Amino acid sequence: MKWPKVFLLFYFLFVRILSFADEGMWLPMLLAKLNEKEMRAMGMKISAEDIYSINKSSLKDAIVSFGGFCTGEVISSQGLVLTNHHCGFGAIQSHATLQNNYIDNGFWAMSLKDELPNPSLFVTFIVRMEDVTASVLSGVTSAMPENERQSQIDKNINAVRANSKRETYQDVLVRPFFEGNQYYLFVTETYRDVRLVGAPPSSIGNFGKDTDNWMWPRHTGDFAMFRIYADKNNRPSAYSPDNVPYKPKRTLSISLDGVSQDDFTMVFGFPGRTNQYLPAVAVEQLIEVNNPAKIKVRDHVLEVMDAYMRTDEQIKIQYAAKWASVSNAWKKWQGELLGLNRVDGVGRKKKLEADFQNKVNANAALKAKYGTVLPDLNNAFDELKVYGLARDYYLEIISRIELFTIASQLIQLEAAFDKEGESGYAARLPQVKDRLTGFYGDYSPIVDMKMTEVLLSLYVNDQQEKFQSALLRDKLKANQGDFALLAKVLFAETDLDDQQKTLSLLDKPTKEVVDIIRQNATVLLFKDMQRVYQNEVQRTLSPIQDRINALQRTYMAAQMEVFTEKRFYPDANSTLRLTYGKVDGYTPRDAVRYDYYSYLDGVMEKYKPGDYEFDLPTKLIDLYKKKDYGQYGVNGKLPVNFIAANHTSGGNSGSPALDAWGNLVGLNFDRVWEGTMSDINYDPSICRNIMVDIRYILFIVDKYAGAGHLVKEMNLVRPKTKK
Ligand code: ARG
Ligand code: GLU
Numbered sequence: 001m002k003w004p005k006v007f008l009l010f011y012f013l014f015v016r017i018l019s020f021a022d023e024g025m026w027l028p029m030l031l032a033k034l035n036e037k038e039m040r041a042m043g044m045k046i047s048a049e050d051i052y053s054i055n056k057s058s059l060k061d062a063i064v065s066f067g068g069f070c071t072g073e074v075i076s077s078q079g080l081v082l083t084n085h086h087c088g089f090g091a092i093q094s095h096a097t098l099q100n101n102y103i104d105n106g107f108w109a110m111s112l113k114d115e116l117p118n119p120s121l122f123v124t125f126i127v128r129m130e131d132v133t134a135s136v137l138s139g140v141t142s143a144m145p146e147n148e149r150q151s152q153i154d155k156n157i158n159a160v161r162a163n164s165k166r167e168t169y170q171d172v173l174v175r176p177f178f179e180g181n182q183y184y185l186f187v188t189e190t191y192r193d194v195r196l197v198g199a200p201p202s203s204i205g206n207f208g209k210d211t212d213n214w215m216w217p218r219h220t221g222d223f224a225m226f227r228i229y230a231d232k233n234n235r236p237s238a239y240s241p242d243n244v245p246y247k248p249k250r251t252l253s254i255s256l257d258g259v260s261q262d263d264f265t266m267v268f269g270f271p272g273r274t275n276q277y278l279p280a281v282a283v284e285q286l287i288e289v290n291n292p293a294k295i296k297v298r299d300h301v302l303e304v305m306d307a308y309m310r311t312d313e314q315i316k317i318q319y320a321a322k323w324a325s326v327s328n329a330w331k332k333w334q335g336e337l338l339g340l341n342r343v344d345g346v347g348r349k350k351k352l353e354a355d356f357q358n359k360v361n362a363n364a365a366l367k368a369k370y371g372t373v374l375p376d377l378n379n380a381f382d383e384l385k386v387y388g389l390a391r392d393y394y395l396e397i398i399s400r401i402e403l404f405t406i407a408s409q410l411i412q413l414e415a416a417f418d419k420e421g422e423s424g425y426a427a428r429l430p431q432v433k434d435r436l437t438g439f440y441g442d443y444s445p446i447v448d449m450k451m452t453e454v455l456l457s458l459y460v461n462d463q464q465e466k467f468q469s470a471l472l473r474d475k476l477k478a479n480q481g482d483f484a485l486l487a488k489v490l491f492a493e494t495d496l497d498d499q500q501k502t503l504s505l506l507d508k509p510t511k512e513v514v515d516i517i518r519q520n521a522t523v524l525l526f527k528d529m530q531r532v533y534q535n536e537v538q539r540t541l542s543p544i545q546d547r548i549n550a551l552q553r554t555y556m557a558a559q560m561e562v563f564t565e566k567r568f569y570p571d572a573n574s575t576l577r578l579t580y581g582k583v584d585g586y587t588p589r590d591a592v593r594y595d596y597y598s599y600l601d602g603v604m605e606k607y608k609p610g611d612y613e614f615d616l617p618t619k620l621i622d623l624y625k626k627k628d629y630g631q632y633g634v635n636g637k638l639p640v641n642f643i644a645a646n647h648t649s650g651g652n653s654g655s656p657a658l659d660a661w662g663n664l665v666g667l668n669f670d671r672v673w674e675g676t677m678s679d680i681n682y683d684p685s686i687c688r689n690i691m692v693d694i695r696y697i698l699f700i701v702d703k704y705a706g707a708g709h710l711v712k713e714m715n716l717v718r719p720k721t722k723k
Pocket of ligand 2: 070649650653669671
């Protein structure tokens with residue numbers, strides 16, 4: 001009887017405090033070695049081998065990278081895939097018209113033949129992974145200059161890929177981990193016929209929109225469903241009407257029992273990019289320089305879009321996805337600043353660095369190897385500062401002036417012609433035509449002209465003159481320094497804003513097209529801006545960045561050698577990771593405690609009829625009034641969202657939240673505002689991921705949309721209430 005207490009004490013003292021149980025995005029193949037014991041102590045009922053195995057089907061066989069930017073999971077034996085509404089949004093939007101507004105009204109295929117194909121969408125399974133560090137780093141020495149090192153590595157990677165065993169329909173990729181101290185190989189299978197099956201209306205799938213984005217308490221049904229199609233042999237195939245639903249190696253079972261306080265949960269997916277091992281100086285720069293600059297440019301971008309989207313329905317549809325992606329990072333960066341300041345991210349790093357330096361200095365061998373790595377990093381980041389700012393400014397600005405997006409497509413054609421002549425041009429042309437056709441569907445010259453005016457004024461007014469295009473400054477002078485006038489002139493002297501003219505230009509003979517591209521005013525201006533950026537920013541920045549990368553690699557290796565008691569996990573790099581933690585609320589600020597569950601009652605509390613963020617469909621309100629929740633409610637309430645201490649990042653959207661038995665209980669879609677700094681500095685007290693309760697999803701599919709046939713495909717279980 002004494003045991004549990006002693007154990008708990010041990011757990012809190014050693015596991016929870018010393019090794020930060022909730023922090024970490026772990027490699028699936030190393031779970032047995034690094035994590036399984038702790039996971040079981042936290043409540044896991046399955047084994048590491050059940051999660052990742054190369055000998056039998058395991059949970060990983062149900063997880064896909066969705067389009068390369070999100071995660072999805074297979075939830076039926078007929079290849080049904082669950083992901084977020086915001087992950088499927090590009091696909092949903094591409095099928096939406098003013099008449100069939102799937103964004104506003106949702107979409108449900110009532111049979112297989114109604115499912116909608118999406119030409120550029122794909123999902124990728126991980127067949128297996130393997131540590132190939134020794135082969136990739138063979139012949140690499142610490143004395144090698146960076147470029148020599150890289151070409152040796154590239155050569156080794158090619159050899160590793162060529163020698164690896166795989167089927168013809170599989171791919172092999174090799175990725176660096178721990179800043180290039182380790183390398184892993186992945187054998188993958190990519191399916192390219194992925195069809196839209198269903199999506200709720202945006203008023204459910206994106207309820208609360210930007211006001212609630214990155215926030216808790218949350219009440220969003222952020223999900224959509226797709227189906228993978230394969231050829232008759234269940235192999236990957238391009239879209240074909242003859243393809244059939246994919247038969248998966250593994251599907252996730254779905255638990256209707258939900259989770260409670262301190263329940264063990266896992267999130268399995270593809271986090272994109274984190275920076276957990278930066279030095280203090282880099283975090284300081286991000287707080288003082290880079291985040292504020294990027295936020296400022298986006299303040300303006302959003303203001304321009306908003307003005308037009310509010311008054312024009314067509315523009316609202318066209319710019320919905322652009323708006324969402326610009327505002328998403330914009331808001332996250334602000335939360336990151338808040339969180340880093342609150343937990344004194346810089347101070348923490350400085351403490352860690354002092355500790356590191358002391359340990360290194362106390363040991364002659366370590367001192368010889370790593371004695372100067374931190375001062376060297378400090379110097380390199382100091383040098384980077386002004387160029388890093390110029391880079392962020394330039395990239396934020398030019399990527400939002402869409403005339404330049406069009407120009408860059410044409411410049412690619414010109415480059416193909418210059419490099420490989422007529423045949424290079426011909427090879428490139430179909431892709432450029434495709435891209436431009438897709439692009440113009442969501443393009444409004446009126447919005448773009450205003451954007452050009454506003455962003456070019458930032459480009460000129462906020463930057464040192466040496467970072468600016470002289471051609472642009474001349475044009476500005478010729479227009480009395482008036483940016484509105486300048487924008488008008490830039491649009492008058494080009495045809496690129498005109499879909500018809502630009503696309504029919506591409507039907508002309510090659511030589512003629514290339515000549516016209518070379519003389520186009522937008523192309524000339526864009527090239528001049530690129531040239532100045534290349535000469536004045538990139539040329540200096542890139543060697544500094546190379547130095548930083550090499551130093552980060554050394555610093556990473558050094559930390560692993562110096563802090564031997566610590567368990568390290570690699571930064572996210574869009575590869576498959578497992579993270580785990582317990583269901584728990586948190587204290588965002590003094591005297592406030594957040595609960596870990598939200599309910600449909602809370603959706604109704606936020607409801608604002610006619611509002612663009614908080615309106616609701618009548619049918620949902622009716623179901624609420626009748627409390628018609630079927631098997632998805634608990635004690636007269638319908639669970640909607642919940643939070644837990646899983647260490648997730650962008651790319652984990654659409655990842656399954658799994659219970660102790662590996663059943664699907666939720667769908668990851670966000671993090672809480674106070675904790676978005678977890679990409680840089682995870683803090684177990686305030687970092688939480690946000691998930692949609694699977695019962696809310698099934699309720700919407702079944703009761704709201706009347707698509708119960710989809711629920712019938714799934715395997716529903718009750719691990720807690722029925723055995
Ligand atoms: N913040 C979440 C993520 O990073 C959700 C974004 C989609 N939702 C939105 N309201 N824009 O991607
Ligand atoms: N919404 C994010 C995504 O698109 C996931 C949330 C996060 O960044 O943690 O991947």
